[in-house]
Amino acid sequence: MDENRSEWDDRPVRRPLFVPAGGPPRVNPPSLEIYAAMGEDNIYRMVADFYHELEHSPIRFMFPANMQDAAEKTSAFFVGLLGGPPLYHQRYGPPALRARHLPYPIDEAARQEWLACFQRTLSRAVADYNFPAQHLEGFYIFLRDFSVWMVNIAPDGQ
Ligand code: HEM
Secondary structure (H helix, E strand, O other): OOOOEEOOEEEEOOOOOOOOOOOOOOOOOOOOHHHHHHHHHHHHHHHHHHHHHHHOOOOHHHOOOOOHHHHHHHHHHHHHHOOOOOHHHHHHOOOOHHHHHOOOOOOHHHHHHHHHHHHHHHHHHHHHHOOOHHHHHHHHHHHHHHHHHHOOOOOOOO
């Protein structure tokens, strides 16, 4: 595949692509007990909260005017990731998340903003969505480390 094309969008990406050193990060998946405690509705509500944070963030410009579809896809992905049914795979196919993020200009600063939005959501997640407190840290570490793989713009000077 042409490295400047995303597998999911055949418009060429007209900028040099950065590939993080070391390839896909080895990350421990979050505990499957998270879905068992929260259930689907709470995961959807937590992701809606996260999209509300993105709505007011400096990386708002990357997302479409209506964030509903993106929030739905992200919720479906997290339901499966956290131990529920594989909704994303069933509805949209293989996640191939790095490929699907290639159309968006994601640098390290954008990654930090994305993580900050998630951190604010997680700070309320035990009380608001029944997120099991003992798994908060592991989930955040997963997001922190896996999100490195979505970065597709080199740091300055590289
Ligand atoms: C590094 C920071 C990240 C940024 C700035 C970012 C940004 C974006 C953007 C702009 C979209 C497209 C929204 C749309 O128009 O549909 C998107 C989609 C999505 N993101 Fe991220 N993302 C990041 C990290 C992650 C991570 C770490 C995950 C999973 C753990 C994730 C999961 C998803 C999913 C499931 C979708 C929907 C994909 C699709 O089917 O189109 N993202 N993200």
